[in-house]
Each structure stands twice: as C-alpha cells, then as structure tokens.
Amino acid sequence: MNWLILGLAGLIEIAWAQSIKPTQNFTKPLPTLLCFVLMVAAVWLLSYSMKTLPVGTAYAVFTGIGAVGAIALGVVVHKDPLSVGRMIALALIVGGIVLARITSPE
Numbered sequence: 001m002n003w004l005i006l007g008l009a010g011l012i013e014i015a016w017a018q019s020i021k022p023t024q025n026f027t028k029p030l031p032t033l034l035c036f037v038l039m040v041a042a043v044w045l046l047s048y049s050m051k052t053l054p055v056g057t058a059y060a061v062f063t064g065i066g067a068v069g070a071i072a073l074g075v076v077v078h079k080d081p082l083s084v085g086r087m088i089a090l091a092l093i094v095g096g097i098v099l100a101r102i103t104s105p106e
Contacts, residue, residue, distance in 0.1 A: 010065025
C-alpha cells in the first residue's frame, strides 16, 4: 500500500513542479497558494510512505518520478527538446525506480 502512496506522492510532485513557474517568483497569490498546497501534499504523502519504506529508497523513487514526469511534460507540453542523451537519462531513471521497487522490502 505504501508503494501506491509513494507513487501518488510522485505524481503530485510532478504537478507541484509544473505549478512553480506560474507563480512568477511567488508574486501571484493564487498560483503561489496552489504551489504550496501541492508541495505540502507531496511531502506529506512521501513521509507517510516512509512508515514502512526505507527513507533513501522512498526519496529516490519520489524524486525519480518527479524528474521523469517533469521532463516528459516539458517535452510534450512546453516543446522542450528531446535528445538521445535525455532519452537514455530517462530510461536510466525509470530503470532505477523499477530496480528500487523490486529489491526493496516493505
């Protein structure tokens, strides 16, 4: 169950990362509020998942999901460039997340 919670925390982290830029350096009240709510929700779920998951594994998976999601949304939504190197980096991150999951006790 805590792996599902950790996955949800990672998805919220993706939304949080995307919510930072619209704050315009935290000068826009509503986007800033949304940004902080998403941040708190992501970290709360991360901390909850750490009840049974090792801290290092949980944090690495959490940030890995966030990194992959942020890059993927950047490519799809913001038309960021996608090179072979970035694709290899994404594959390595996803591989690391999968390996952490299958080798970690719960």
